[in-house]
Amino acid sequence: MSSGRGKREAENGRCNINVVQLEGLALMKIIKHCHEEGAGNTEVAQGVLLGLVVDERLEITNCFPFPRHADDVDEEDYQLEMMRHLRKVNVDHLSVGWYQSTQLGNFITTQLLESQFSYQTSIEESVVLIYDPIKTARGFLSIKAYRLTPEAINIVQERDYTPEALKKGRLGFETLFQEIRLVIKNSHLVNTLLTELYEFMPGSEGKQFLDLGTMSTLDRQLRCLMENVDDLSQEANKFNNFQRQNAKQLQDKHKFMQKRAAENAQRQARGEPPLPEEDINKQFKPIAPLPRLDAMITSGQIYNYCKQVSQFCSQSLGKLYVAKALQQEKK
Amino acid sequence: MANVEKGFSVTLSIKECICDDYSVFALSLSLVSATTKPGDLWECSIFRQDKTKTSTVGVEKGTIEITNCFCVPHNESKEEGYVSASMGVPGRTPGTMFAPIPVEVISYAPEVVGTNATQKSKYSRQRIVEPSTDLHQISEATQNMEATLDALICKCGCATYVDDVLSGKVPADNYIGRELTRMVNQVPKMSAHEFEEMLNTNMKDLLMVIYLSQLTKVNVGLNEKLTMLVATQ
Helix, strand or coil: CCCCCCCCCCCCCCCCCCCEEEEHHHHHHHHHHHHHHHCCCCCCEEEEEEEEEEEEEEEEEEEECCCCCCCCCCHHCCCCCHHHHHHHCCCCCEEEEEEECCCCCCCCCCCHHHHHHHHHHHHHCEEEECCHHHHHHCCCCEEEEECCHHHHHHHHHHCCCCHHHHHHCCCCCCEEEEEEEEEEECCHHHHHHHHHHHHHHHCCHHHHCCCCHHHHHHHHHHHHHHHHHHHHHHHHHHHHHHHHHHHHHHHHHHHHHHHHHHHHHHHHHHHCCCCCCHHHHHHCCCCCCCCCHHHHHHHHHHHHHHHHHHHHHHHHHHHHHHHHHHHHHHC | CCCCCCCCHHHHCCCCCCCCCEECHHHHHHHCCCCCCCCCCCCCCCCCCCCCCCCCCCCCCCCEEEEECCCCCCCCCCHHHCCCCCCCCCCCCCCCCCEECCEEECCHHHHHHHHHHHHHHHHHCCCEEEECHHHHHHHHHHHHHHHHHHHHHHHHHHHHHHHHCCCCCCCHHHHHHHHHHHHHHHHHCCCCCCCCCCHHHHHHHHHHHHHHHHHHHHHHHHHHHHHHHHCCC
């Protein structure tokens, strides 16, 4: 998703975004779009965020979704059209990022990396908002803002994911993305509407997060976790193979050199000219170092899952303790 | 007017409502009814025909479910452009005629959560609210529950109500009685022993999962450090 238009002059030095401020309207639009789009698909719902940057705050005031199944609609054109129309109705039309839905936190992928990279290089301050509709349906609003760290940007720019480059750039799976604090802000007008809506809203529906049943979510989360761990172990295997091959090659090289040296010594003893020094490297082609991108991404994903599972378990434990306390009261 | 004898009840789902000059909030509208031609007479354009719902109180025809609206640039004044909750539906007359319609707001689960989260911004000075962690939310909810139980039991004199009815002091109200029995019956009947056991097994499961996830985290970190070390020797 490259945005060719609107290349702002990149500020010299880093841009510091400490907090992302989201309008209630944008949040509800994201929720609605992801809800209508998602519902059981594995595809993600995506869209663009619009807003402004004020000091160290990135204010997101509006958003619009991307068409999903329309392959004949050119993405850039659609975006431009949409922004033009929005400008006419006096809505903020400067793009400051994009959003994506996820299922139980499986959003750390290479595509995300690439997309966020292209966004961040063209618009310095862009963020990606990750919204989890499944978790929100269970009762906990789950929306987070991420940016690529400067180290990550450097590495992705070079497209060089060998271990040496990663070590030099100090990039690990934890330093790929940085999470930014997100706050929700509403104008006074919206607040008045909210007070009105409060009367209207069915009071009993917002309480489903007090449900004690944990097994279904836990089951799914653990399944995803297991798949990722399997992927990571495959990567580890690949790496081990690479190591072994490398070691073997090194050994072979040594042997060859020793043989050479011995032969040369013999020849010298006999007074014949030594054999020409062949280029060893041509004979033993160095094996290309393994790119660590997939492993890093999978590790990051696993880390994320673990964090989520811990959070989920902690709140379930809390609920169980509450139930226990109530039970004891009854006694 | 004769043409509007069949009243329509409008159920709004909270999605989007954008007013002329500034977005108000998310109230979205989608017209459902099979009878009228939806959308023609509306100011905001509507898209999406859903299945007709069963009628609500005192209404004959279907309900209108409104899910989407956006604003159209026009030069009219703010008052006309504003779409308020108690709007009217044009009848079948050729001209437009607005009659007030009973409005009921429904919304589906994630939206409720979202709105609840944003509700708190009413109370803060800078109109800012930060999404809280899971555990925090649970503790808040338990406090709320405690407060409501308190109000129910102590202040409304629930406990004494039953005694009063039994002793004949207060006339028995069927509705209240039924509600009370329903509430009491909702607590599942389990012996204390069973309950303890269920609680303990669940707790053990969760603790085990926490332990495993921490282990995995550490393992993954270690894996990365080791490969980095080995690969760059």
